[in-house]
Amino acid sequence: MTDEITRLIGLLDDDSTMIAEDAKAALMSIGGEVVAPLMAAVKTLDHYGQLSAIEVFEHFGDRAAGPLLIDLLSSEAGTVREWAAVAIGELGVLEAVPALRDAYRRQRASGDELDFTEAVALRSALTVLDARQDVLPPLAAALAVSTDSLDRAWPSACLADVINDLADHDQAVLYFQLWATVDGRTYANGHESLDESLNIGRPWPYVVEAAREAALIEAALVVPRSNLFATIEWVDRADL
Secondary structure (H helix, E strand, O other), X not given: XXXXXXXXXXXXXXXXXXXXXXXXXXXXHHOHHHHHHHHHHHHHOOHHHHXXXXXXXXXXXXXXXXXXXXXXXXXXXHHHHHHHHHXXXXXXXXXXXXXXXXXXXXXXXXXXXXXXXXXXXXXXXXXXXXXOOOOOOHHHHHHOEOOOOOOOEEEHHHHHHHHHHHHHOOOEEEEEEEEXXXXXXXXXEOOXXXXXXXXXXXXXXXXXXXXXXXXXXXXXXXXXXXXXXXXXXXXXXXXX
């Protein structure tokens, strides 16, 4: 079995994504014994192989992968850093907090936007590990719901109310995403977007109001439905 595990790990870097995906599925089917050899091999894999390895670690929920995931926060590939942060949050790797903070500082220093997926993943991991305060105002908290697929969302009919409540409490809304539930399944539901960058170099009250205005314009274009929900990404001044 050791030879088979080694062979499958090597296939995670195959030029054919189909072969690589099949190898990942096969590793998951073998069991937790693949975690240790996969950890030993991750740094020899290319970026795609590393992403597959992260998914395997998440699948088994093995916190032994924590130190390796922490190392991957310094990868030259942004997607690897992002997926490593997500896995760290899901696995509850508390010792990763200093590395997550360093990674977030590097992300902010790079000039990338606050709504980039890597930044979102790093903030989320810090929040999950109780190293970042998620500011959720009273009305927004009261209107929040959960579905089979969404831990925290808001009915589309009250989207504008939630945006205003967040802004009233000094939170800058970066964007929202819409999700439709149909026959017990959840699907992404596109919506019209202004696609404008938020100028965070201005005073914070200006940032909050500019974000509010943009989000409300987009929300006004949404036709509410009982099966349509929104997830919202917002930041506090401390996230700068």
